[in-house]
Amino acid sequence: MDHITTHYLDGRFVESHGRRPMPIVSPVTGEPLGDGLLADLTDARAAVRAARAALPAWSATTVATRQRYLRQLADAVSRHRDELASTMSTEYGAIAAFSGFVVDAARDWYLQAAQLLDDFPFAERVNNAVVRRVPVGVAALITPWNGSAWFMAMKSAAALAAGCTVVMKPSENSILQSQAFARVVHDAGLPPGVVNILYGLGDDVGTSLATDPDVDKISFTGSTAVGKIIARNAAGTMKRVTLELGGKAPIVVLDDADLPRAVEFGLRVWLYNSGQACTSGTRLLVPAHRLAEVKELILAKIGAFKVGLPHDPSSRVGPMVTRAHYERVQAYIQRGLDEGATLLVGGQGKVPGLASGNYARPTVFVDVKPDMTIAQEEIFGPVLAVIPYAGDAEAVDIANGTDYGLVAYVAGPPSHASVVASQIRAGRVVINEPVSDQDAPFGGFKQSGIGREFGRFGIEEYLEYSAVFSA
Secondary structure, eight states: OEEEOEEEETTEEEEOSOOEEEEEEOTTTOOEEEEEEEOOHHHHHHHHHHHHHHHHHHHTSOHHHHHHHHHHHHHHHHHTHHHHHHHHHHHHOOOHHHHHHHHHHHHHHHHHHHHHGGGOOSEEEETTEEEEEEEOOEEEEEEOSTTHHHHHHHHHHHHHHHTOEEEEEEOGGGHHHHHHHHHHHHHHTOOTTSEEEOOOOIIIIIHHHHHOTTOOEEEEESOHHHHHHHHHHHHTTTOEEEEEOOOOEEEEEOTTSOHHHHHHHHHHHHSGGGGOSTTOEEEEEEEGGGHHHHHHHHHHHGGGSOBOOTTOTTOOBOOOSSHHHHHHHHHHHHHHHHTTOEEEEOOSSBOTTOTTTTOBOOEEEESOOTTSHHHHSOOOSSEEEEEEESSHHHHHHHHTOSSEESEEEEESOHHHHHHHHTTSOOSEEEESSOOOOTTSOBOOEETTEESOBSHHHHHHTTEEEEEEEOO
């Protein structure tokens, strides 16, 4: 059993001033794994003070110095790879293949940031002015539980590359993952105070960071509801804010798509990270006259997505992170039934043979209307709504018909798919294969967020413009 009593502040593991324990429970067995002491306002203030004290020296470092430290962080991630991946699978049930991917991507965020600094334009001449890009200051990075190392590395790599110091507040549901990541940061040997990590609740520590006048920037990944609270709190001191929020991604299967390939694509992007991802495709839009074929293909293919133990290499779907989240998913399934959707596969209840864990059955509804709750709200679990449409125009209307606009998927011949993709209001539209690119911007339209992350776009979010004029 793990008993975590420290936060990582000012280059040291410091005993928590806050004394409230947060139980850590296995999502696989329901058994306790340990607990961690949550930070309080005193801890939060200490973290901000450390970051503020370290800012003048860090923001004045040369590009070469920041590159060296970023590469040291990448090397430290590599040294701790097995621990980071195993902790993900243990704490929130990430399947083995996903855990390994997350840790390797965490390493790559630091390497990419170091490389981008080779020719990053921190200063440029505009007529009779020199326009300088300067660090915004102390950045508070609030990250979710569904792959802590990925989010903590992605955000901190951009902030550090820009010359900011950081305070990271991971989710209280990722204490084991985040403590392992703190060991990575310590092993990398950064100057004290440049990176600080504390575990706390959003209501007190998150609010403290969002309102502290010594914090200049907030970057948050999480739900739209919490993002709105952070934005309101940050407005009091006019903090710069980046919000990567919820999604309700459509998967538009075009009339001329290769249907078996399209359904396979849809299932893959739906069950990515067991459906616990803001990028999960959760609305499968299909031509009405091909609905029967789609249903047959789903039933034929879904068995390949094995629900199982996280450390089993053959598992494709793991448990929900907590019992409360499992119950939330169950409530959405009941809501779908209550509103008249038809269950094709799955449904309420535990997965046979895995009753002790938080395993939700992958559930597909058909006869779904676009305005049903399961077609509008982010469930964050393995629930798919199949929605028929008549013609591309209606498909686009349905795809755009939610409050979200983070990611969308289109399946069909590339030329046709590109035309439809150009009409979908989403920060990213993916055609035919679940590909990504760490250099392309990531972020959402509408209530899926504000600002962009990844690559040079992410670094720019941590910079301010200062124009210096001379005659």
